Amino acid sequence: MALTPNREVFITCAVTGSGDTTGRSDKVPVTPQQIAESSIAAAKAGAAIAHIHVRDPETGKGSRDPALYREVVERIRDSGVDMVLNLTAGMGGDLVLGSTDAPFPVDPSGTDMVGATERLVHIAELRPEICTLDCGTMNFGEGDYVMTNTPAMLKEMGRQIQALGVRPEIEIFDTGHLLLAKWLKAQGVIDDPVMVQLCMGIPWGAPDDINTLKAIVDNLPDGWTFSAFSIGRNQLPYAALAMLAGGNIRVGLEDNIWLDKGVLATNEALVERAASVVTTLGGRLLGPEEVRRKLSLEKRW
Template sequence: MPLTPNRDVFITCAVTGSGDTTSRSDKVPVTPAEIAAAAIEAAEAGAAIAHIHVRDPETGKGARDPKLYAEVVERIRDSGVDVVLNLTAGMGGDLVLGSTEAPFPPDPSGTDMVGATERLAHVAELLPEICTLDCGTMNFGEGDYVMTNTPAMLKAMARQIQALGVRPEIEVFDTGHLLLAQWLKAQGVIDDPVMIQLCMGIPWGAPDDIGTLKAIVDNVPRDWTFSAFSIGRNQLPYAALAVLAGGNLRVGLEDNLWLGKGELATNGALVTRAADIVRGMGSRLLTPAEVRANLKLERRW
């Protein structure tokens, strides 16, 4: 692969996620008001796209209540700050087996398995420009948890997303997920231009070494748009690596809590640092309007 840095780059900020990070940083937004404010802060720092999960305001745990999404989206849209909205559709595919000796019935305290339509209820109601499609099933950390996304489920979700006129961002966690994404495209349920996110360094997925990233990027179709990120301490180095590989980048508190050693980050600070990296490499940041034009996104507000 020749070195072909991306000269026109967009930043996605994943502002909160659904993991157990609130106990490790008081900077992680929890309430709809906090999540909306974090997205606005990220946009003002240079992020063209805000990737949004919601959390239960009482417990801080990940949630998929459409009312919570509606409040976040309304606050962002009412703010007057322009940012492309990317709502997760990854919730509702969580399977926690009972135990290694008795896997069934599943553990009800962590299992949340619902159908395609329910997983997309907030997307159908709010019509963001983008929503995610987690392209594959994988072990995700320790214990008996499995992130569950069967080919049939993904095809059904992709078809519904397509009918809504929303652009799916296909989340690729491992090498085979790229092949699954290509299969979905061949099934006619994903329209051009195809948008994917390379999610690196997540336990039991693709490691975040340069060789693995290169292997995946070498197999991304040339007319697809890709972003890449790594979790944890390699998030900011990956801002440079993604640009060098010809892609776009993602930062944010969903994936990394630290700006530097001993220094907790905010979403705005992570975007500011990433934007400085992009500009320092001789590339420029795309605006939300430019991202909409390039990806043929429909803004309906």
């Protein structure tokens, strides 16, 4: 894929994630009502897509409870504010080993490993336009947590997502994950147009330097649509870099809680900042209906 600037850009807002950010910022939405309201505010600020996790309202920790997803989706759909819904399917692949000397039994407080069908229960029920497919296994943090997605699991999840008529967003955290994405396409479980998200700067995945981004973009097949983001302080610079590399933009409190040094962000403010980058660089923001046409999505509501 040639690396040329993208002049027609859509923004995805990753609204809350599942990481331990709620203790560092009171702006991170936790309850279904807060997540829905923050998604709506992000859409009004210019985000065409809302990427949604849910959290346990009592603890603030990430959850995969279908009832929580249902409440968020119903609140958004009832609001009348149009946006493309992108629900995560990444939960349920969490492996935390017991210790360096005794990896088994695993740590039950952090391990959540379930099968493909259970990971997709909320997708089957709610039928969003998009759901994520984390295309690989990698280490996270400095402990014993491993994000676990085997080729067999990915193939089965891809098959089920395809059968549901939902568009997978392939999450690429490292260079080898792109090879898995290409393999899944060759297996026939991903339909055109293929959509990928380049998740940069996450230890211990692909670093967010320009050369690594270019190497991945150069190896994307022609016709694949991509977005890219980095975490923390590099999230907003990456809004410009992703656009200049020919892609689309992701911002949001899942990946970064700061707007400026010492200033906590809201999702709305991050989207507004990213939207200003697009227009300042001579681009145009795509709305949700234009994104549906671009990605061959079927509006569900």
